[in-house]
Amino acid sequence: MMDYSFLTTEENFLLQEALRKNKAQLIKFIMIGVGLLVLAAVIPQVFLYSRHSSGDADQSQFSYTNVWFWLWLLSFVVALVFALIKVTDIRYWALKRDLVALQKGVIHVPLEAVYLENSDTQTNFMVLLENKRKRLFYWMRGPLDGFKAGDQVEIIFARYSRVIISITKK
Incomplete structure (x- = not known):
């Protein structure tokens, strides 16, 4: 949850x-x-x-x-x-919906995959949630190094867009 x-x-x-x-x-x-x-x-x-x-x-x-x-x-x-x-x-x-709702979420999950997208201007993180569903989260501020599949992370993200506000290793 x-x-x-x-x-x-x-x-x-x-x-x-x-x-x-x-x-x-x-x-x-x-x-x-x-x-x-x-x-x-x-x-x-x-x-x-x-x-x-x-x-x-x-x-x-x-x-x-x-x-x-x-x-x-x-x-x-x-x-x-x-x-x-x-x-x-x-x-x-x-x-736009996030900027109206102004809500953020926090999850502690292992990373399934990390990859760059949009001409290396965005880093995407695939995670496995508790209910065994995979979700994609987006780091919109360019390439983010130091993360790999299997790392346990804490992700603070915008609720609807799943844009990562901050990400830290645990």
């Missing part, structure tokens, strides 16, 4: 810093999506209207006048952006 308490001001600022980093990552992914949307919308039009007459090009499935083309293209870009978010494990919405 995990006990929850209120975050201190310093811990709140740490979460706000993590939120800023996640927001920058999210904006980057949205800009990639918009860029791909523009690219995927322009190239077929250039190809269609340079090789066919205007009437034939307007009747094509890839014409900008076709509603299905835009529906397919927008759904593809939205799916791509959410796939990028899922693959890189952005914690943006959970961090």
Whole structure:
């Protein structure tokens, strides 16, 4: 069982810093999506209207006048952006929820695995809880050395995002 308490001001600022980093990552992914949307919308039009007459090009499935083309293209870009978010494990919405709830948890557990993610800007810790469930916790302030699988640690974390506020060996 995990006990929850209120975050201190310093811990709140740490979460706000993590939120800023996640927001920058999210904006980057949205800009990639918009860029791909523009690219995927322009190239077929250039190809269609340079090789066919205007009437034939307007009747094509890839014409900008076709509603299905835009529906397919927008759904593809939205799916791509959410796939990028899922693959890189952005914690943006959970961090926002933590900043409203202002609760932190403390657990004493052994580490199952330690690995770097997001171009070595984040260290992830897999732990085995008392109920035999594995959970992933996130150190958002770059690589964290000195921890390995099997170490017994105390983790203080934000309740909903599981972003680590502090971690110490026991």
